[in-house]
Amino acid sequence: xxxxxxxxxxxxxxxxxxxxxxxxxxxxxxxxxxxxxxxxxxxxxxxxxxxxxxxxxxxxxxxxxxxxxxxxxxxxxxxxxxxxxxxxxxxxxxxxxxxxxxxxxxxxxxxxxxxxxxxxxxxxxxxxxxxxxxxxxxxxxxxxxxxxxxxxxxxxxxxxxxxxxxxxxxxxxxxxxxxxxxxxxxxxxxxxxxxxxxxxxxxxxxxxxxxxxxxxxxxxxxxxxxxxxxxxxxxxxxxxxxxxxxxxxxxxxxxxxxxxxxxxxxxxxxxxxxxxxxxxxxxxxxxxxxxxxxxxxxxxxxxxxxxxxxxxxxxxxxxxxxxxxxxxxxxxxxxxxxxxxxxxxxxxxxxxxxxxxxxxxxxxxxxxxxxxxxxxxxxxxxxxxxxxxxxxxxxxxxxxxxxxxxxxxxxxxxxxxxxxxxxxxxxxxxxxxx
Ligand SMILES: *Cc1c(COP(=O)(O)O)cnc(C)c1O
Numbered sequence: 001x002x003x004x005x006x007x008x009x010x011x012x013x014x015x016x017x018x019x020x021x022x023x024x025x026x027x028x029x030x031x032x033x034x035x036x037x038x039x040x041x042x043x044x045x046x047x048x049x050x051x052x053x054x055x056x057x058x059x060x061x062x063x064x065x066x067x068x069x070x071x072x073x074x075x076x077x078x079x080x081x082x083x084x085x086x087x088x089x090x091x092x093x094x095x096x097x098x099x100x101x102x103x104x105x106x107x108x109x110x111x112x113x114x115x116x117x118x119x120x121x122x123x124x125x126x127x128x129x130x131x132x133x134x135x136x137x138x139x140x141x142x143x144x145x146x147x148x149x150x151x152x153x154x155x156x157x158x159x160x161x162x163x164x165x166x167x168x169x170x171x172x173x174x175x176x177x178x179x180x181x182x183x184x185x186x187x188x189x190x191x192x193x194x195x196x197x198x199x200x201x202x203x204x205x206x207x208x209x210x211x212x213x214x215x216x217x218x219x220x221x222x223x224x225x226x227x228x229x230x231x232x233x234x235x236x237x238x239x240x241x242x243x244x245x246x247x248x249x250x251x252x253x254x255x256x257x258x259x260x261x262x263x264x265x266x267x268x269x270x271x272x273x274x275x276x277x278x279x280x281x282x283x284x285x286x287x288x289x290x291x292x293x294x295x296x297x298x299x300x301x302x303x304x305x306x307x308x309x310x311x312x313x314x315x316x317x318x319x320x321x322x323x324x325x326x327x328x329x330x331x332x333x334x335x336x337x338x339x340x341x342x343x344x345x346x347x348x349x350x351x352x353x354x355x356x357x358x359x360x361x362x363x364x365x366x367x368x369x370x371x372x373x374x375x376x377x378x379x380x381x382x383x384x385x386x387x388x389x390x391x392x393x394x395x396x397x398x399x400x401x402x403x404x405x406x407x408x409x410x411x412x413x414x415x416x417x418x419x420x421x422x423x424x425x426x427x428x429x430x431x432x433x434x
Contacts, residue, residue, distance in 0.1 A: 094248030097234030300407025344414030349374020
């Protein structure tokens with residue numbers, strides 16, 4: 001091992017290490033842009049914290065009903081200011097992203113109303129929430145109907161279709177920012193702004209909600225800057241900064257957020273109750289760190305895209321495209337490579353690194369699935385993690401990385417595992433021109 005190759009400690013050979021360094025040379029400008037976005041968002045967070053006079057008392061634990069919980073109430077003001085909304089609901093009692101989305105929808109829809117998705121099929125778990133897949137307690141059971149306008153074959157918005165889908169019953173429009181595990185593109189904030197403007201022109205009183213999961217702090221603006229009435233997400237993704245052990249958020253208009261409060265606790269009680277479970281310091285500090293954490297995850301995604309693209313694999317997004325979320329897909333072509341990739345991510349983890357991930361059956365999937373994660377917070381996907389169904393085209397989806405250096409190690413390890421198993425040509429790596 002050359003003395004520069006500290007990654008040799010993990011079994012990364014000089015060829016793989018040097019290939020990584022070559023690729024990085026070509027990414028300097030992009031990394032600088034990512035750092036500049038992080039700097040901008042960092043200032044948004046600090047300014048919101050200063051404006052609301054965050055102090056040590058905000059970190060105290062409350063118990064019981066949680067009346068007059070200064071930490072909780074101040075945090076919600078910080079979120080509202082940071083995301084340019086009138087109010088926010090940020091709670092450990094919101095158990096995950098799906099819960100936050102279900103809450104925002106059920107709080108703001110009434111029997112007879114119609115929900116519209118103008119961007120095609122929503123995230124898998126929302127099928128149960130909406131009742132696309134019959135499920136106990138779904139919106140459908142409460143008499144809320146659902147309509148969907150698919151994207152055009154070229155991935156663009158079907159403006160005519162959206163226009164004709166909006167009717168007197170349409171009450172709420174849901175826009176999913178990140179592609180999740182679909183093949184479409186992730187929307188930029190600018191594209192989301194266009195849909196909101198279009199919808200509000202046709203029907204001004206429609207509530208526009210954005211599923212903001214994985215998109216937070218990737219750009220300088222967020223959907224409420226362009227009229228979104230609610231943004232919704234999970235705290236074990238971007239905004240928890242890796243520190244929040246649980247929780248979800250909804251930022252939006254005072255009216256929408258008030259309804260969400262009444263739905264989360266009880267009509268008449270709303271945001272006034274709910275202990276902070278002693279999580280306040282982690283929520284504040286996680287938000288404080290989130291801009292740089294997101295930057296690290298983005299650098300990892302771009303590094304991986306460029307390495308695997310150079311090795312001849314299809315990557316989505318590609319190595320040069322602009323980014324609007326932190327998810328990277330790599331089509332590896334065979335089950336063996338998929339497994340080796342996940343082994344590499346696992347072997348790079350600070351937690352559970354000695355575990356070997358194996359494919360297994362998962363409820364709701366028609367093929368086996370393999371997952372790699374060695375996280376401080378269980379299931380946290382802002383921490384470096386990968387998962388893949390074992391079927392054509394053998395695409396792995398990976399995301400996260402609390403620090404860029406850890407993401408880098410994970411990606412180098414994924415390549416090394418393939419080299420070790422003779423699934424990649426080391427000669428190709430040695431001779432790679434960048
Ligand atoms: C993760 C995610 C969700 C659901 O969040 P969970 O915390 O897994 O319930 C919803 N929408 C998108 C786009 C997501 O990425």
